[in-house]
Amino acid sequence: MRRRTPVPPAPLPQRRGVDPVRVRLPAEGPWATVREHLVERLSGAAPGAVEEMFAAGRIVAADGRAVPPDAPYRPGMFVWFHRELPLETPVPFPLVVVHRDEHIVVVDKPHFLATTPRGSHVAETALARLRRDLDLPALGAAHRLDRLTAGLVLFTVRPEERGAYQTLFRDRRVHKEYEAVAPYDPGLALPRTVRSRIVKERGVLTAQEVAGEPNAVTDVERAEHRPGGPARYRLTPRTGQTHQLRVHMNALGVPILGDPLYPVVTAGGPAGDFRRPLQLLARVLEFTDPITGAEHRFRSGRELRAWSDPTAWSAGR
Numbered sequence: 001m002r003r004r005t006p007v008p009p010a011p012l013p014q015r016r017g018v019d020p021v022r023v024r025l026p027a028e029g030p031w032a033t034v035r036e037h038l039v040e041r042l043s044g045a046a047p048g049a050v051e052e053m054f055a056a057g058r059i060v061a062a063d064g065r066a067v068p069p070d071a072p073y074r075p076g077m078f079v080w081f082h083r084e085l086p087l088e089t090p091v092p093f094p095l096v097v098v099h100r101d102e103h104i105v106v107v108d109k110p111h112f113l114a115t116t117p118r119g120s121h122v123a124e125t126a127l128a129r130l131r132r133d134l135d136l137p138a139l140g141a142a143h144r145l146d147r148l149t150a151g152l153v154l155f156t157v158r159p160e161e162r163g164a165y166q167t168l169f170r171d172r173r174v175h176k177e178y179e180a181v182a183p184y185d186p187g188l189a190l191p192r193t194v195r196s197r198i199v200k201e202r203g204v205l206t207a208q209e210v211a212g213e214p215n216a217v218t219d220v221e222r223a224e225h226r227p228g229g230p231a232r233y234r235l236t237p238r239t240g241q242t243h244q245l246r247v248h249m250n251a252l253g254v255p256i257l258g259d260p261l262y263p264v265v266t267a268g269g270p271a272g273d274f275r276r277p278l279q280l281l282a283r284v285l286e287f288t289d290p291i292t293g294a295e296h297r298f299r300s301g302r303e304l305r306a307w308s309d310p311t312a313w314s315a316g317r
Helices: 034-041 047-056 126-133 159-170 244-251 310-315
Strands: 021-024 077-083 098-101 104-109 149-158 175-182 192-199 207-212 215-226 232-238 280-288 295-299
Touching: 034 047, 034 192, 098 295, 104 126, 126 149, 149 159, 192 244, 207 244, 215 244, 232 244
Parallel strands: 149 280
Antiparallel strands: 021 077, 098 104, 104 149, 175 232, 175 280, 192 207, 192 215, 215 232, 280 295
């Protein structure tokens, strides 16, 4: 069995906390040059963008030297380059460090801030911010939290230890509790465990419940209710399907306040409108550290506005 060539270290530095893009040329293909392959692979780029990158020497090989436009195609070759960063609306809320040691960083993420670079959210993400602010270029995410959800996220300091922490989440050895604010339904019997099969198709905004073996399980409790107002719920997921908590709350007839997807997809406010965040918070993160053996329990200090300041929430302030 052929061994894969080890990935060389990136010859380009990070830019604003964002890694350069790495491309490995396929083992087989019809391309005569590196340029031909990248033009095809990056077909979504602006016309002439790849040629401009070659002309400017912005596409480099493992030794850091610019790859010339006529460089012959070599199967398995690695090249790196920096993509143009999109214009992003800054998220004007602090990213609070809850815990930091030589192995992990735990932060209390605000609403609207993506965890890791993806799509149109690149430099304005929790990972890129932390790499810059803490001067930790090797920092990586052990898991992800939806951009619209606030709360606790775990990052790892050392790349060689990242797999151990990611395995905790994969094997469901992390206890997570969420808090949500949603309508109050006196006829809804709680607590209960919701089980369903959730499918999220690529390119489709919403996830769907379908027939079949359940792959999503959530314990739902009503923590508190204010007369004439909404209720505060405690949600404990046993699985980690995309949009699981939002889908399950909607299925119960009490969709989470501020949700732009469930029960109806809405356009939301204009870019930079942060007045009505999704009222969902990753409140508790608890696990045994796989490296040190320490017992960790972290709790978010954030409050959901629809509960802490319902007047401001109702007024859209």
